[in-house]
Amino acid sequence: EVQLVESGGGLVQPGGSLRLSCAASGFTFNNYWMTWVRQAPGKGLEWVANIKQDASENYYVDSVRGRFTISRDNARNSLYLQMNSLTTEDAAMYYCARGGSDSSWYWIHWGQGTLVTVSS
Amino acid sequence: DIQMTQSPSSLSASVTDRVTITCRASQGIGSRLAWYQQKPGRAPKCLIYDASSLQSGVPSRFSGSGSGTDFTLTISSLQPEDFATYYCQHYNAYPITFGQGTRLDIK
Numbered sequence: 001e002v003q004l005v006e007s008g009g010g011l012v013q014p015g016g017s018l019r020l021s022c023a024a025s026g027f028t029f030n031n032y033w034m035t036w037v038r039q040a041p042g043k044g045l046e047w048v049a050n051i052k053q054d055a056s057e058n059y060y061v062d063s064v065r066g067r068f069t070i071s072r073d074n075a076r077n078s079l080y081l082q083m084n085s086l087t088t089e090d091a092a093m094y095y096c097a098r099g100g101s102d103s104s105w106y107w108i109h110w111g112q113g114t115l116v117t118v119s120s
Numbered sequence: 121d122i123q124m125t126q127s128p129s130s131l132s133a134s135v136t137d138r139v140t141i142t143c144r145a146s147q148g149i150g151s152r153l154a155w156y157q158q159k160p161g162r163a164p165k166c167l168i169y170d171a172s173s174l175q176s177g178v179p180s181r182f183s184g185s186g187s188g189t190d191f192t193l194t195i196s197s198l199q200p201e202d203f204a205t206y207y208c209q210h211y212n213a214y215p216i217t218f219g220q221g222t223r224l225d226i227k
Contacts, residue, residue: 037164044207044218044219044220044221045156045158045164045207045209045218045221046218047209047215047216047217047218050214050216059214059215061215062215095163095164100166100169100175104169104211105152105211105216106154106166106169106209106211107154107164107166108166108169108175110163110164110165111163112163113163
């Protein structure tokens with residue numbers, strides 16, 4: 001069974017940093033692109049970042065490029081999101097997600113999410 | 121960026137009703153469209169991918185159609201568990217974007 005378990009969320013002050021983690025199990029992690037998607041409270045879904053199987057390619061939504069870094073450790077079956085210079089606009093539930101195939105950009109497996117709150 | 125516009129934004133319907141939600145892309149995306157269902161406090165669930173392919177385990181009352189810029193999600197006979205928010209998402213190019221969502225409530 002595919003499992004994705006996020007951690008690392010919490011309360012951070014504006015301008016602060018946070019590192020999210022996603023522990024993957026039940027599939028061959030290094031065969032899949034991995035993704036972060038977020039959802040602000042009461043709002044819709046927003047794709048944040050993608051990373052290729054070997055980490056040779058990554059992509060970001062404009063609003064986080066230069067502040068967030070997606071990475072992965074295939075030996076540890078883990079995905080990460082380093083978030084710097086956080087603003088109140090970054091407050092959201094952050095989901096780790098995996099596609100339906102090794103190259104698909106729609107997501108059939110999701111974690112339960114980790115909540116990031118940005119407030120002074 | 122490709123903008124995805126869903127309509128309606130909200131909808132009230134009754135059990136056994138047939139419901140259609142539409143999604144329009146600001147430029148052609150071929151068939152690179154997915155539909156998700158999300159219930160409060162839960163992660164999204166993929167219903168449809170490639171515009172019309174039913175994700176494994178999803179009931180056959182859900183169907184998708186369309187290509188290019190205009191897409192529809194149809195629920196042929198609403199069941200109580202279908203009351204939720206629905207999102208479309210394109211994956212034709214970066215940035216990947218979602219529609220704003222359609223909230224489906226019980227009438």
